[in-house]
Amino acid sequence: MKIAIAQLNPTIGDLSGNAKKILQAAEQAAKVGTRLLLTPELSLCGYPPRDLLLQPSFIQGMLKQLKNLANQLPASMGVLVGAAQENAQAETTGGKPLFNSIFWLENGEIKQVFHKRLLPSYDVFDEYRYFEPGNQVNVFKLNDKLDDRDLKIGVTICEDLWNDEEFWGKRQYPCNPIAELAQEKVDLMINLSASPYTVNKQKIREAMLRHAAQRYQTPIIYVNQVGGNDDLIFDGYSVAFNSSGEMVCRAGAFQADLITLELNESQKSLHLIQSSSQLNSVELAPKSEDEEIFAALVLGVKDYAQKCGFSQALLGLSGGIDSSLVAAIAAAALGSENVLGVLMPSPYSSDHSVKDALKLAENLGIKTHTLKIADLMADYDKSLGGLFAGLPSDVTEENLQSRIRGNLLMAIANKFGYLLLSTGNKSEMAVGYCTLYGDMNGGLAVIADVPKTRVYSICHWLNQCPEMIGNNMGKNTREIIPENVLTKAPSAELKPGQVDQDSLPAYDILDDILHRLVEKHESEAEIAAAGHNPETIARVVKLVTRAEFKRRQAPPGLKVTDRAFGTGWRMPIAARVVKG
Numbered sequence: 314m315k316i317a318i319a320q321l322n323p324t325i326g327d328l329s330g331n332a333k334k335i336l337q338a339a340e341q342a343a344k345v346g347t348r349l350l351l352t353p354e355l356s357l358c359g360y361p362p363r364d365l366l367l368q369p370s371f372i373q374g375m376l377k378q379l380k381n382l383a384n385q386l387p388a389s390m391g392v393l394v395g396a397a398q399e400n401a402q403a404e405t406t407g408g409k410p411l412f413n414s415i416f417w418l419e420n421g422e423i424k425q426v427f428h429k430r431l432l433p434s435y436d437v438f439d440e441y442r443y444f445e446p447g448n449q450v451n452v453f454k455l456n457d458k459l460d461d462r463d464l465k466i467g468v469t470i471c472e473d474l475w476n477d478e479e480f481w482g483k484r485q486y487p488c489n490p491i492a493e494l495a496q497e498k499v500d501l502m503i504n505l506s507a508s509p510y511t512v513n514k515q516k517i518r519e520a521m522l523r524h525a526a527q528r529y530q531t532p533i534i535y536v537n538q539v540g541g542n543d544d545l546i547f548d549g550y551s552v553a554f555n556s557s558g559e560m561v562c563r564a565g566a567f568q569a570d571l572i573t574l575e576l577n578e579s580q581k582s583l584h585l586i587q588s589s590s591q592l593n594s595v596e597l598a599p600k601s602e603d604e605e606i607f608a609a610l611v612l613g614v615k616d617y618a619q620k621c622g623f624s625q626a627l628l629g630l631s632g633g634i635d636s637s638l639v640a641a642i643a644a645a646a647l648g649s650e651n652v653l654g655v656l657m658p659s660p661y662s663s664d665h666s667v668k669d670a671l672k673l674a675e676n677l678g679i680k681t682h683t684l685k686i687a688d689l690m691a692d693y694d695k696s697l698g699g700l701f702a703g704l705p706s707d708v709t710e711e712n713l714q715s716r717i718r719g720n721l722l723m724a725i726a727n728k729f730g731y732l733l734l735s736t737g738n739k740s741e742m743a744v745g746y747c748t749l750y751g752d753m754n755g756g757l758a759v760i761a762d763v764p765k766t767r768v769y770s771i772c773h774w775l776n777q778c779p780e781m782i783g784n785n786m787g788k789n790t791r792e793i794i795p796e797n798v799l800t801k802a803p804s805a806e807l808k809p810g811q812v813d814q815d816s817l818p819a820y821d822i823l824d825d826i827l828h829r830l831v832e833k834h835e836s837e838a839e840i841a842a843a844g845h846n847p848e849t850i851a852r853v854v855k856l857v858t859r860a861e862f863k864r865r866q867a868p869p870g871l872k873v874t875d876r877a878f879g880t881g882w883r884m885p886i887a888a889r890v891v892k893g
């Protein structure tokens with residue numbers, strides 16, 4: 314029996330567009346005689362639909378599309394589609410109004426509906442806000458029309474897979490849907506997911522899936538969504554394992570894919586027939602972390618722009634490493650010809666700032682425009698001179714330069730319909746080393762979850778792989794990020810001779826403290842036990858706490874680590890945390 318994986322990139326809310334993608338995948342899969350097509354969690358509305366789920370018309374629209382789709386799908390095929398279903402008992406039981414469900418469509422009808430049982434509500438997930446957990450074991454029988462045999466298939470939806478006590482050493486939820494499916498003696502387990510990317514997550518997913526396949530002696534197919542949706546990037550990487558734990562296929566990462574597998578029922582084994590990306594990456598060397606993050610951010614920018622209706626983007630180019638990396642990501646995502654770098658030197662800008670920015674633009678083949686800001690700075694000083702008379706020049710005047718640049722960039726974005734990309738990295742965003750309504754201006758914060766030390770390592774990697782930018786690159790094919798950008802000291806250049814390390818701990822120290830604090834939730838004592846200076850830790854903690862008001866007003870940032878300053882970070886602003 315042939316089973317196909319449709320690794321789809323839905324647009325959130327576009328029910329008819331997403332239904333069309335499912336239909337196209339089904340028509341394609343029908344050409345090789347596929348019996349069952351699998352699509353990701355909530356494939357009809359895209360994941361995460363968030364508060365669109367609170368609109369009754371949206372839920373009704375899903376049911377309408379499901380019925381249409383059932384009538385259009387190839388007659389010989391069953392298709393599993395993810396959508397929300399109303400909970401008819403909600404009012405009488407006091408439960409949530411919806412289920413996060415999988416609909417089995419076949420022969421023009423909805424044959425069966427399966428509900429997600431484990432609802433994640435940590436980090437970026439908030440499923441209890443909308444959904445009631447399902448309480449049935451999700452099994453169905455599929456007739457293999459070729460030899461007229463019924464196959465027993467177990468369905469799990471994303472988090473349903475993530476509670477195996479044996480694998481994790483602890484349990485988060487009372488039940489384990491995978492173990493319950495094994496008791497039902499299913500021939501095949503499937504997991505339909507919308508699992509967002511974070512660095513190294515695929516290794517965990519694969520270890521978990523392999524463990525489940527071996528533990529329950531059952532083949533398992535995992536289907537993931539792909540694509541960027543606001544702050545979340547879905548990497549795809551759908552995989553299948555045989556009951557021996559052998560990996561049968563791995564779909565392309567960060568791209569849509571359609572994979573067909575053959576299930577040999579008597580031997581309970583799967584093998585690969587074909588993949589549309591021609592990429593069974595089982596045989597490929599794994600991507601390095603730097604390459605993977607770069608690819609994730611490229612997809613994040615590409616999809617954010619495309620799904621919001623932008624084809625061109627701009628950013629301030631300072632000759633620094635952050636704006637250089639963002640320019641490279643934008644060029645790879647949108648094409649060099651669609652990226653504008655704006656140079657805005659002030660009297661404090663170094664010569665190399667302009668030189669390095671122009672060199673980077675040449676390497677990438679992107680357009681540039683230069684706007685000197687000295688006159689505007691003088692005008693601001695004049696306007697504010699009366700009010701500020703007798704007061705020393707301080708951070709206010711420093712920030713004015715950033716705000717002038719931010720204003721100019723938004724004016725250009727406005728005039729030409731471009732997307733403004735902001736360039737702050739995670740280290741800066743953490744400690745508030747950035748200017749509100751200045752360099753924080755923008756529609757998308759591309760590297761807001763990338764620590765400064767990682768910004769450097771990605772840039773070094775990129776110089777080894779210049780082909781990652783695509784075919785439109787400028788004349789220089791050897792170097793993307795100019796050498797001087799990699800070696801000079803990071804600086805805001807808001808006053809003469811300023812460097813970041815005048816105000817902040819060295820970035821390797823800062824980033825390690827931030828990693829422990831933000832991602833690992835370590836206490837100050839635990840961070841000190843790891844060898845950091847208690848005074849430095851206390852200073853960093855204070856800066857992070859104080860900068861909450863800035864982060865709350867920052868553009869959405871693409872998430873690549875286990876904890877980003879985005880939808881999974883919910884800190885109070887007007888707070889005084891007194892411990893002990």
Ligand SMILES: NC(=O)c1ccc[n+]([C@@H]2O[C@H](COP(=O)([O-])OP(=O)(O)OC[C@H]3O[C@@H](n4cnc5c(N)ncnc54)[C@H](O)[C@@H]3O)[C@@H](O)[C@H]2O)c1
Nearest residue numbers: 708711712715745746747748749750751752805807862886
């Ligand atoms: N702009 C850049 O390019 C850039 C780059 C790197 C570093 N920096 C550095 O970043 C720093 C920015 O200075 P800043 O933090 O004083 O600038 P800021 O203007 O962005 O933020 C400070 C202002 O925010 C307001 N504010 C403070 N707490 C608030 C709260 N809880 N709620 C609401 N509003 C609040 C106050 O008006 C305060 O003056 C400077 O040290 C600068 O050198 C800037």
Ligand SMILES: Nc1ncnc2c1ncn2[C@@H]1O[C@H](COP(=O)(O)O)[C@@H](O)[C@H]1O
Nearest residue numbers: 629630631636656657658736752804805
């Ligand atoms: N001289 C500049 N020209 C254009 N854009 C600039 C310039 N200086 C700063 N910027 C923009 O602001 C951010 C933050 O600057 P830091 O150097 O980190 O302070 C930078 O990435 C540019 O986008």
Ligand SMILES: N[C@@H](CCC(=O)O)C(=O)O
Nearest residue numbers: 433471472475507508509
């Ligand atoms: N633990 C899962 C949860 C995803 C989901 O259920 O949507 C993940 O991180 O991928």
Ligand SMILES: O=P(O)(O)OP(=O)(O)O
Nearest residue numbers: 631633634635636803804
């Ligand atoms: O933001 P940039 O590009 O100016 O990078 P840096 O802060 O390292 O100078």
